[in-house]
Amino acid sequence: MTRKCREIEALLSAYLENELSREEAAIVAEHLGECPICLAKKEKMEEIIFRLPDLQEDVPFFLKNRLYNIPEIVEKKAAARLLYFPKWLAAAVGTIILFFNLFYFTNIFPPANREVHSFVSSVEKLVVKTGGWFEKIKESKELLFFTFFNKKSVEIKETGKNQEAINANGFDKGGKNG
Amino acid sequence: MDIADILLKCRNGDREAWNMLINAYSKSVYNIALNFFAERDIASDVTQEIFIKLYHNLEKYREEKSFTSWIFAISRNYCIDYWRKNKKYMANSQELDENISSGQPTPEETLSRESEIEVLRKRISQLDPDLRLILILRDIHDLSYQEIADRFSIPEGTVKSRINRARLKLAEAYMREGS
Numbered sequence: 001m002t003r004k005c006r007e008i009e010a011l012l013s014a015y016l017e018n019e020l021s022r023e024e025a026a027i028v029a030e031h032l033g034e035c036p037i038c039l040a041k042k043e044k045m046e047e048i049i050f051r052l053p054d055l056q057e058d059v060p061f062f063l064k065n066r067l068y069n070i071p072e073i074v075e076k077k078a079a080a081r082l083l084y085f086p087k088w089l090a091a092a093v094g095t096i097i098l099f100f101n102l103f104y105f106t107n108i109f110p111p112a113n114r115e116v117h118s119f120v121s122s123v124e125k126l127v128v129k130t131g132g133w134f135e136k137i138k139e140s141k142e143l144l145f146f147t148f149f150n151k152k153s154v155e156i157k158e159t160g161k162n163q164e165a166i167n168a169n170g171f172d173k174g175g176k177n178g
Numbered sequence: 179m180d181i182a183d184i185l186l187k188c189r190n191g192d193r194e195a196w197n198m199l200i201n202a203y204s205k206s207v208y209n210i211a212l213n214f215f216a217e218r219d220i221a222s223d224v225t226q227e228i229f230i231k232l233y234h235n236l237e238k239y240r241e242e243k244s245f246t247s248w249i250f251a252i253s254r255n256y257c258i259d260y261w262r263k264n265k266k267y268m269a270n271s272q273e274l275d276e277n278i279s280s281g282q283p284t285p286e287e288t289l290s291r292e293s294e295i296e297v298l299r300k301r302i303s304q305l306d307p308d309l310r311l312i313l314i315l316r317d318i319h320d321l322s323y324q325e326i327a328d329r330f331s332i333p334e335g336t337v338k339s340r341i342n343r344a345r346l347k348l349a350e351a352y353m354r355e356g357s
Binding site: 055 | 212213225233317318319349352
């Protein structure tokens with residue numbers, strides 16, 4: 001391939017699309033008349049440009065349906081993500097449980113066994129303590145409700161009694177006055 | 179209905195507006211993907227992923243830019259990303275295709291217009307990604323040089339020279355094969 005061929009190649013598309021000046025087009029046409037390789041390339045390019053629009057295709061029916069359903073797919077994926085429990089987390093939890101049981105029930109590695117047992121006893125203590133707290137909270141809650149309602153009922157009763165006493169006094173007074 | 183109205187309705191979960199959007203743009207996106215990868219299965223998956231991405235990013239669209247340019251930018255970026263991630267596998271499959279197509283074609287194959295189209299598509303999918311996309315937009319989607327230059331943010335002259343290079347490479351590939 002000569003230098004001239006490379007120069008002409010760079011102009012082939014513009015030549016085919018009639019975008020060259022008259023002089024440039026004449027130079028290209030002259031070269032194409034002399035060089036069969038460049039002429040073959042030009043003809044092949046023409047054929048390709050003519051054929052390329054045929055590459056357009058309609059969207060397949062199944063794909064169009066999938067595209068229509070994208071909002072649904074996205075919503076389902078978002079809902080599934082909420083329930084998703086990562087595999088690595090499951091594996092980690094499983095490993096911890098396995099090793100915990102191994103060291104708790106067997107004495108293959110005494111220091112670990114001791115540690116696990118002390119950990120379990122501290123957890124038990126904590127549970128007992130928190131149980132105590134819970135009971136206290138429960139009691140105090142009950143006490144609070146009890147006092148509140150009791151107070152209210154006592155107040156109501158007292159106001160009722162007072163009213164009765166006032167009425168009684170009024171009658172008495174009225175009686176005395178009258 | 180205006181595209182801004184359609185997008186607003188899509189954002190509010192209007193299914194009819196979404197279907198209108200699919201009817202208007204799915205063909206262009208699918209054809210970009212199909213001619214970029216030359217594989218119907220990949221093109222279908224890529225088209226679906228592009229529209230899922232679009233659905234997630236509807237809020238990000240700004241009206242200063244045309245919607246067609248925006249959807250094209252998403253398609254282009256996704257196609258190039260997918261191609262980069264699966265380059266190794268695709269190179270192997272294309273080598274395989276090359277071996278098959280270099281064999282003597284049957285008379286039916288030679289005459290069949292569909293197989294010619296498939297061969298042309300395969301040839302396009304072997305070009306560099308940027309040349310591929312520019313050629314697809316110019317010669318398949320019939321966009322002007324100026325429109326392509328705007329979408330790629332490159333000078334018009336560069337678009338012209340790339341198109342010429344892409345066409346030349348295709349012509350040379352056919353001439354090497356002797357068809």
